[in-house]
Amino acid sequence: MPYEKELAAAKKAATLASLQRVLLQSDVHSKSDKSPVTVADYGSQVLVSFVLERELPSVPFSIVAEEDSGDLRKESGQDTLKRITDLVNDTLANDGSYSVSPLTTEDVLRAIDNGKSDGGSVGRHWVLDPIDGTKGFVRGDQYAIALALLDEGKVVLGVLACPNLPPTSIGSNQLHSSNGVGSLFFAKVGHGAYTQALDGSTETRVHVTDIENPEEASFFESYEAAHSSHDLSSSIAEKLGVKAPPVRIDSQAKYGALSRGDGAIYLRFPHRGYREKIWDHAAGCIVVSEAGGIVMDAAGNPLDFSKGKFLDVVAGIIVTNQKLMPSLLKAVKEALNEKASSL
Numbered sequence: 001m002p003y004e005k006e007l008a009a010a011k012k013a014a015t016l017a018s019l020q021r022v023l024l025q026s027d028v029h030s031k032s033d034k035s036p037v038t039v040a041d042y043g044s045q046v047l048v049s050f051v052l053e054r055e056l057p058s059v060p061f062s063i064v065a066e067e068d069s070g071d072l073r074k075e076s077g078q079d080t081l082k083r084i085t086d087l088v089n090d091t092l093a094n095d096g097s098y099s100v101s102p103l104t105t106e107d108v109l110r111a112i113d114n115g116k117s118d119g120g121s122v123g124r125h126w127v128l129d130p131i132d133g134t135k136g137f138v139r140g141d142q143y144a145i146a147l148a149l150l151d152e153g154k155v156v157l158g159v160l161a162c163p164n165l166p167p168t169s170i171g172s173n174q175l176h177s178s179n180g181v182g183s184l185f186f187a188k189v190g191h192g193a194y195t196q197a198l199d200g201s202t203e204t205r206v207h208v209t210d211i212e213n214p215e216e217a218s219f220f221e222s223y224e225a226a227h228s229s230h231d232l233s234s235s236i237a238e239k240l241g242v243k244a245p246p247v248r249i250d251s252q253a254k255y256g257a258l259s260r261g262d263g264a265i266y267l268r269f270p271h272r273g274y275r276e277k278i279w280d281h282a283a284g285c286i287v288v289s290e291a292g293g294i295v296m297d298a299a300g301n302p303l304d305f306s307k308g309k310f311l312d313v314v315a316g317i318i319v320t321n322q323k324l325m326p327s328l329l330k331a332v333k334e335a336l337n338e339k340a341s342s343l
């Protein structure tokens, strides 16, 4: 079966990264673009890189990942580097599946640097967001370890580990950390999407909702208003006839929740000038597509992951089932035209 061992390795990598026991979630640093990064973001990138290298030793190795080692190589980063190294070694020791001597700080830097690839349309590339929704993670809300594989520019498998997303369906009032076991979603091209509890229970196939009437639909959007225009989504929802208030959750947990029918629509409209990155959508996109949903930009184009680390989309990203997509696209077009003429 194509990509079977790759999927098994990806599930193992994302699950192990989700088991990090972080002492200080508030240990947040600011990157050069002012966005937050924590010890756990780096630790997760190291663990995923480590597991993929171990599980797939004979395969040429390329990862396009969010984090880099630049700040950790500076004098001011030495404390953080030490804490990442301890965190990774504790996680590997608790798990016990790899008998290795503890990683050194050099090993950690090298593992982070494995994520330097540029991706593209030739060959295979892993795409990793070690912690997607860092702000959600710091708040104790939703976040995801998101890992996908590109083959000749197409996403062929994806895994989303969502440690704070309960394995049962969420309503709008059950969004906060479950303090229990989280959810794992995974999909392989042409083989459907599946979920299982992060503690390894049996897997079940997931499908997006079959709702046809927008009045019965609910929609997801970013928790952070800085990441997606809440005004534009409410105008789209109103045009479509959606009655329910928005459900705001961080990260690609939105794609996971949508793939099992917890909500019907995901709307994402970043503010002017922001360029989407492939690691924020690759895993979520294949999980939802294999669950029967559609992921497009606001002009109705499928997402193109073959152009390197950026994802060039027209205006925003919209996700829903096959039945609702035509009316959603129409509502999006109207709302965007209205916005343009009001400027």
Ligand SMILES: Nc1ncnc2c1ncn2[C@@H]1O[C@H](COP(=O)(O)OS(=O)(=O)O)[C@@H](OP(=O)(O)O)[C@H]1O
Residues within 6 Å of the ligand: 035, 066, 129, 131, 132, 133, 134, 135, 136, 221, 222, 223, 224, 226, 227, 228, 249, 250, 251, 252, 270, 271, 274, 277, 280
């Ligand atoms: N200005 C701006 N506009 C749009 N998107 C941005 C912006 N800044 C960051 N990001 C990316 O958003 C990722 C977080 O995903 P979400 O927006 O779905 O979640 S959240 O509600 O904002 O927490 C987040 O992913 P992580 O950095 O992995 O947390 C970013 O890649």
Ligand SMILES: [Mg+2]
Residues within 6 Å of the ligand: 035, 036, 066, 134
């Ligand atoms: Mg980030």
Ligand SMILES: [Mg+2]
Residues within 6 Å of the ligand: 129, 131, 132, 133, 279, 280
């Ligand atoms: Mg992200």
Ligand SMILES: [Mg+2]
Residues within 6 Å of the ligand: 041, 066, 129, 130, 131, 132, 133, 134
């Ligand atoms: Mg991230």
